[in-house]
Amino acid sequence: MLKATPPNPNPHTPDSQGRFGSFGGRFVSETLMPLLIDLEHAWQQAKDDPSFWQAFDAYARDYIGRPSPLYHAAALESHLRTHKAFKGILYFKREDLNHTGAHKINNCLGQVLLAKRMGKTRIIAETGAGQHGVATATVCARFSLPCTIYMGATDIQRQAPNVQRMACLNANIHAVDAGTATLKDALNEALRDWVQHVDDTFYIIGSVAGPHPYPMLVRDLQAIIGKETAQQLQDKGHAHPHYLIACVGGGSNAIGLFHPFLADTRVRMVGVEAAGRNTTDGNHAAALTLGAPGVLHGSYSYLLQNEDGQIQPVHSVAAGLDYPGVGPEHAFLKDTARVDYQCVNDQQALAALRLTAQKEGIISALETAHALAYVIDNAETFEKDAVIVINLSGRGDKDMQTLAEYP
């Protein structure tokens, strides 16, 4: 089903300028450049400091609940065998079981520890589905830091439970009405906040997007997903996975799962984007599949834009995928053909969410359901006994309202 897979063409990415091949970089105003350079230095030091990782590991275990289980999804597997000529072995990496219900907290824990180390006293973040906002508000509560979360007004409407959770955690929620009032606009506003509070504020970006060093920093923190998966598969008697599947909005859960395996040519990887209502302009969010390279939010990557370089409105039923860009490392992995990027539409995702809930008793997030849908709808294409790991990146409690709107 997939082409032969080249190894990670350059495992030591990004380079000193934050470039993954030609992608990435730092396209920000001069005011922010010194802050990004400080952050990069602080991360290089923390990364090589065993005491940083001791603290991270302790909270990861006792606060987040890591390692997250690698679950053999036998019921869905058996359903697919019966109805779809599926012959593979299906695992879920259960990031939905983390504290706060998604992979987002892995990154927030690492970044809040870094913020503390750097002596920052105020946190800001953007959020789409609200998962990153909740995770940020959570670690800020735990580490006694005030935080402001930027969220598009449209997303505030459709992800109300997460807004209530953030409020309960004492976060200051800032509704963004500009543009399409979704994740892109929340990011714009968070960047504007940061440039106005350069002395005391740490910006916890939630995905492998934004200017260098964020794509690297977030990847390094999310790579725990793939590292655990490698160990857990071995414990179950599998030398390696054959397929890794994850949804891609900005792309942090996908990079987290993929990254530790990039050098292993036996492992094929599929990133699943949101094809939304259909694949005409304004109706989807498939930046890698249907976009063109450009600069947004500080980095050079694939974007959904018109011929004048203006950013296009996007749509996905999943608020966390409703973003016109994608992390620059994904752009690099696409162009080098190391990862295969596919897309799945709203209806496929909704159906996959429901089927997985009915068969496995697991309600995934709508974002995650895109990865599930890819496997379900292509079930017959996987080889016999292929070990398939889907990153079950988040749980779907937040999506009940949307589900009711799409019966």
Add this chain to the structure above:
Amino acid sequence: MNRIDGLFQALATRKRAALIPFISAGDPTPALSQELLNQLPSMGADLIELGMPFSDPTADGPIIQKAHVRALRNNLSIKTIFTMIQTFRSYNSHTPLVLMGYANPILAFGIDAFFQQAHKSGADGVILVDVPIEEDATFMSAAERNALCVIRLATPTTSPERLRALLEKARGFVYYVSIAGITGTKSADKKDLTMRLRNLKKHCPLPVAVGFGIKTGADARLVAEHAQGVVIGSALIQAIEDNLSQPQRIVPEVAQKMTEWRKAIEEAQS
């Protein structure tokens, strides 16, 4: 000599700072925007910054964001902006004009084609809001090939080492961002700004123009005492926004504001 260097040399002998208004191309309508552009020199503008609208202007506050939205609603493209400049140049051959914008529309147009056509249409320089010195090499070489200045920005967070590095290839003038912030919000503390500008001048052989947070005549006068250029953006755009319901008021309102700022700048020298 290019128009920018010529202007600052002439003003240096007259010991006066340049008045540099910013307007967003296509705002509020293409026709009114053209009229404003054509008339700015007679209103007192020494150099004009012409904004190229972008859907996601992260360095701008609400006032200029709305100007970009209005311009984009009129489907304003870079091609239209070049036509605007050509028309302007048929009336005016001496006032320097600098384009200001974000990277992505230029990338979509093509860097080389952009600088070629910018030069051909009669622009003198380009300010790249979201392209710091680490990322501007391809823009710089295209600008050089086409005899355009890339105006570099310095800010309160720029260290002396960075300043040295950015001055190396700076052309025309240095745009000093007076606050760590976005356009059209807070103003710099007077004492603080004066000190920082004195310090900057020690290291900077080029003229310095100051922007962000300059609203009133008094703001303009203070900056004119310590810098070679005074950039006024949001305060001018606000005059456009305030008169959207009676567009015939826009040109006279802007003219009146320009007169105030120009008077304040001239007073700074007396």
